[in-house]
Structures are given as C-alpha cells and as structure tokens.
Amino acid sequence: MQAPCFPLQYLRLLTFLAKSRNMTKAPEILCVGSVLWDIIGRSASHMRAGSDVPGRIIRLPGGVAMNIAMALSRFGLKPALLSAIGQDPEGNELVAECARRGLGTDHLYRSADLPTDRYMAIEGANGLIAAIADAHSLEAAGDKILNVLNFGPLGRPENPFDGLIALDGNLTAGLLEQIATSPSFSKADLRVAPASPGKAERLLPFLRSGRGTLYVNLEEAGLLCQSSFETADQAASQLLERGAARVLVTNGGDGCCDATADGLIQECPPPVLVTRVTGAGDTFMAAHIAAECDGANRKDALSRALHAAAAYVSGEVAI
Ligand SMILES: Nc1ncnc2c1ncn2[C@@H]1O[C@H](COP(=O)(O)OP(=O)(O)OP(=O)(O)O)[C@@H](O)[C@H]1O
Numbered sequence: 582m583q584a585p586c587f588p589l590q591y592l593r594l595l596t597f598l599a600k601s602r603n604m605t606k607a608p609e610i611l612c613v614g615s616v617l618w619d620i621i622g623r624s625a626s627h628m629r630a631g632s633d634v635p636g637r638i639i640r641l642p643g644g645v646a647m648n649i650a651m652a653l654s655r656f657g658l659k660p661a662l663l664s665a666i667g668q669d670p671e672g673n674e675l676v677a678e679c680a681r682r683g684l685g686t687d688h689l690y691r692s693a694d695l696p697t698d699r700y701m702a703i704e705g706a707n708g709l710i711a712a713i714a715d716a717h718s719l720e721a722a723g724d725k726i727l728n729v730l731n732f733g734p735l736g737r738p739e740n741p742f743d744g745l746i747a748l749d750g751n752l753t754a755g756l757l758e759q760i761a762t763s764p765s766f767s768k769a770d771l772r773v774a775p776a777s778p779g780k781a782e783r784l785l786p787f788l789r790s791g792r793g794t795l796y797v798n799l800e801e802a803g804l805l806c807q808s809s810f811e812t813a814d815q816a817a818s819q820l821l822e823r824g825a826a827r828v829l830v831t832n833g834g835d836g837c838c839d840a841t842a843d844g845l846i847q848e849c850p851p852p853v854l855v856t857r858v859t860g861a862g863d864t865f866m867a868a869h870i871a872a873e874c875d876g877a878n879r880k881d882a883l884s885r886a887l888h889a890a891a892a893y894v895s896g897e898v899a900i
C-alpha cells in the first residue's frame with residue numbers, strides 16, 4: 582500500500598499560511614531607541630590618548646535598542662524595532678541587516694533627510710580607550726519614532742499598547758519624560774536601560790513617575806541618586822526610595838539585586854573567567870525579560886539572567 586501523501590500544492594499553501602500568520606502577528610516586544618552602525622577600531626597594543634597603532638576597523642549593527650533586540654532574539658523572542666534610520670545607503674544596509682537577523686523593521690521611522698546614526702569606539706589591549714555616540718538623527722526625529730504607538734496601528738492614547746517595551750536612554754530626556762507620563766504608554770510593561778553612564782540621568786522621569794522596570798549597573802544607580810554605592814542592594818533600596826517602581830541593579834561579578842515594594846531579592850552570578858564584557862548588561866536584561874515572558878517568578882528570572890550574562894562574559898555563548 583502506498584503511504585498517504587499531501588499534494589505539493591497543498592503543502593505549499595500550508596507553508597504560505599503559516600508564514601503570513603507569523604508576519605501579521607503583533608511583535609512580542611518593541612525595542613525603542615538607537616539602531617545604528619558601530620564602527621570599532623581594535624588593536625592588540627596597549628593604547629592611550631594620542632596613540633597611533635596598527636589594528637582592525639570593523640562595522641557592525643549596534644545601538645542599545647538594537648543590541649537588546651539581538652539578545653532578545655537569541656533568547657527566542659520576536660522583537661520589533663522603533664528607531665530612526667536614514668534613507669541613505671548606510672540606512673538601507675542596516676535595515677537589511679536587522680531583517681536578516683529576524684528583527685521586525687516594519688515600524689521603523691525612515692527619515693528622508695537625516696543620516697543614519699553612528700557610534701565609534703577605540704579598543705586597545707587595555708580595554709575601551711574612548712567612544713563617541715552620534716545619535717543626533719534619533720534625537721532630531723523625536724516623537725516621530727513613536728507614531729505607531731500614538732496614532733496606530735500598535736496603540737493610541739485611548740487604546741494604549743499593553744505589551745512589553747524595552748527602551749533605551751539614547752532618546753532625549755524630553756521624549757523619555759513623555760513616555761513615562763503619556764496615556765499612550767500607560768498600559769505598557771516598560772523595561773528601561775540607560776545607554777551609557779553619561780546618559781543615566783535621562784532616566785529620572787521614571788523615578789518621578791514611578792513607572793517601569795529600570796536595569797542599571799552600580800555606577801548608573803549612583804548617578805541617578807547623585808551618590809555612590811558599595812553594593813547592589815544599597816543602590817536598589819535608594820532607587821526605590823526615590824520613586825522607582827522596580828529596579829534591577831547589576832554589579833559585574835558581584836551580587837545583583839531585584840527590588841520592588843514587595844521586597845529585595847539578591848543573588849551572585851556564578852564565577853567565570855571573563856573574556857568579553859561589552860554587552861553584559863544588555864544580555865542580562867534580555868535574559869531577564871525572556872525568563873519573565875516564559876513565566877518565571879522573580880527569583881528564578883534573576884537567577885536565569887545572571888547565569889545567561891555570566892555565560893556571555895565567559896565567551897561560552899556564540900554571538
Ligand atoms: N566578572 C563577572 N563574572 C560573572 N558574571 C559577570 C561578570 N561581569 C558581568 N557579569 C554578568 O553580567 C551582568 C551585568 O554585568 P555588569 O554589571 O558589568 O553590567 P554593565 O556594566 O551594564 O555591562 P556592559 O555595560 O559592559 O554591558 C552581571 O550581573 C553578571 O550576570
């Protein structure tokens with residue numbers, strides 16, 4: 582007897598339906614902030630200001646929102662990006678790169694007159710020497726990047742988006758203030774990361790409004806509180822006192838703290854040999870969000886995030 586088989590056309594139709602269903606599905610999480618090209622000069626030499634040494638210069642997709650989106654995608658989520666990207670060749674290549682990595686690009690704001698943003702860093706054998714983030718186009722685009730949440734299709738003030746939003750501190754302080762207080766964002770589960778210590782204070786609106794979950798390292802926590810801290814739990818308690826609804830404070834290889842009005846939870850990452858540090862914070866945040874999406878409770882989500890970030894810094898994870 583012959584094995585029953587579906588006609589090829591029927592199988593093709595099923596594949597098409599499955600694909601189009603996936604395409605129209607709302608994104609699981611929106612990543613809002615910088616999506617740009619990182620231009621990194623690397624040298625094996627020890628460097629200082631003024632050094633001129635042989636090395637390699639590479640270009641790769643970056644920006645905090647992009648880095649978080651890529652990490653979320655590694656943890657199995659389907660993120661979509663909200664950012665400003667130029668209609669220049671660099672922008673076209675960047676959007677193609679985002680799509681190739683499975684990130685949603687349909688809701689990006691493509692500016693006809695603003696160039697695609699860039700970040701430039703010099704790394705020597707002794708670590709990061711200096712970096713400049715040129716996110717002027719994102720800043721100039723302002724709230725245009727949020728049109729899909731203010732005027733549809735993803736949300737409107739009278740029917741706000743009620744999913745997860747990962748937000749970065751590359752947005753201007755004014756726009757972050759708007760997000761913290763606007764009705765269009767009142768139902769969203771906001772997860773907020775500063776883009777760099779230099780931009781940490783832009784997160785103050787989330788303390789004033791008591792909105793969102795903040796992911797900061799010990800230095801950024803100190804900058805937000807105009808203080809300095811020895812431990813993550815001290816920093817987290819102070820951030821709660823200053824109005825934060827929830828905060829996760831990381832501290833490299835030392836103890837990390839998840840703090841809400843319900844209490845503080847602490848854990849240390851497993852000890853590992855560090856081979857890579859840049860991106861540790863984004864990996865921690867993405868793994869934590871992914872764990873909570875998966876139904877993990879606070880304690881388990883913290884533990885999973887710490888283990889994932891430790892594996893990342895140890896170089897165990899291919900990226
Ligand atoms: N030395 C380490 N040993 C083990 N885990 C580490 C180490 N450094 C970082 N991690 C992991 O990464 C998490 C985030 O690290 P860290 O506090 O340095 O973030 P960050 O300063 O925001 O990182 P970056 O800015 O480099 O992306 C830690 O909570 C931990 O899970």
Ligand SMILES: O=c1[nH]cc([C@@H]2O[C@H](CO)[C@@H](O)[C@H]2O)c(=O)[nH]1
Pocket residue numbers: 615617618619642643644645646648700714716751776777780859860
């Ligand atoms: O001000 C900023 N500094 C750094 C970044 C991004 O972080 C990564 C380096 O830490 C890198 O991808 C850069 O683009 C940014 O988006 N804004």
